[in-house]
Amino acid sequence: MNESGAIRFHYLLRAVILLLFALYIGHLVQQEALHYYVAPKLARWIRLCPVPLALMALSLGIQALFGKSSALCDCEHRLPGSMFRSSALYGLFLLPMLLGFLLPDRALGSAAAAKKGIALTYNLSEQESKENFTAANPYEAEFAELAARLHAEPVITVHPEIYSETFGAIDLYKKQFEGKEIAVTGFLYREGTSAGKASYAVSRFLVQCCTADATPFGILLNPAAQISLPADTWIEVRGKLEIVTHEGRELIGITPETLTPVPQPSTPYVYTSADSITAWEQLQNAGAVK
Template identity: 70%
Template sequence: MNDPRSIRAHYLLRAALLLGFALYIAHLSQQDALHYYVAPKLARWISLCPVPLALMAASLGLQALFGKSSTLCDCEHQLPRSVLRSTALYGLFLLPLLLGFVLPDRALGTAAAARKGVSLTYISPEEGREERFAASSPYQEEFAKLAEKLDKQPVITVHPEIFSETFGAIDLYKKQFEGKEVSVSGFLYREQGANGDSLAVSRFLVQCCTADATPFGILLDPGTQISLPADTWIEVRGKLHTAEFQGKAVVQIIPETITPVPQPVTPYVYSNADSVAAWDQLTDSPDE
């Protein structure tokens, strides 16, 4: 059995940690910064967490200060007896909490993309059929329908709401989109190589939280000259072109204009369950 005084001390430490996390989440919600860490659907639920966390902290604190020794529960687990072990245990929770408060809230950029490796393809290796925008599998049907709509545009605007789906359709039908004009925004990614820098306009695709964020990029033509630093948000307008990069056929953009733009409020992109319906809603053109 653990000593009641030891149990009270651990209760207070746990209450302080729970309260700290409640305050941190409330801070992120107040600063509208949750989207830097989790997807919007998940952010709505996480923003509610400060209330139950604060209630649990209050409950533990009250038990520690005013609870009878006979009612204190150690759940039949041996608590750390030394200061060193207690510091190691609670430090696992305290360190990320302190880093959250100290470090600035900002979007992932070139450093994270370099560690993860930027993906330049958006679909499985399976190619589309030779017929224009025909699907060779049920998986490709949505891409084929979206490709038909994209092909009718004089300039393909890559909307953040269907970023990966748009380039998925373009990637699947590279030949059909050769020479088409496109407009896309993202952060400038630079990768140093033996033949000079490789440049890409990039976005992070987030499924749940930034821990699973995947960097996707569209290469700019190797002859592109740009003096802007990495992580600058840019809007690129140019023509699509299929080229070979590191032994793979990838879509590139031959830029006509590159314009610095402000970082959007929501810098990440997310998968869309129905990209065709989303395109119709974004363009108000369901009959296209």
């Protein structure tokens, strides 16, 4: 059994850590920076976390300061026997918290994309039909329907709400989309090649839950394009879709006609859509109203 004084000390320390977590989440909410770390569906619940965390911290603090020694519980677990062990244990919680407060809140960029490996293709089974957008299996049915609707547009606008789904549909039917006009916004990703030449892509991070699972997706810019902008510059690219060869693979890419620097959007990441067809229709209706 641990002495009551030691238990009180650890109760207080844990209360402080819980309170710091509550303050950090509150800080992210106040700075409107929570979207840099978690997806919107998860963020709505994270916003509520400071309340239970603060209540738990208050409960531990009251027990540590005013609780009867007979009521204190160490749960039959031995507490760290030295200051070094205590520092190592609680440092696992305090160090990430300290980094969170000290480091700037910003979106992932080229450095993270290079480490994760940027995806320039969806690796779906390419369809050969040039007249009808048919699906080879039920999984690709939504891509096929979206592809047909996108192909009918004079200029394909890649909306953030269906970013990954749009490129999935285009990649699936790349031959049918060759020569189509497209407009897309993202950050400029620069990648060196073995030949010493640079290749470029316009990219965004796809987030499922949080930035830990963020996946960089991009579309290759025609290797012949001369780009003087630095990496991570947010750009709007307008041009034609072309099939290009990159590292021995045929990929869909863009031959830019205009490449314009733009401000980073308030929500830099993109997220999967549960129903890309409905989302596309809503976007079209919203555009018609404007």
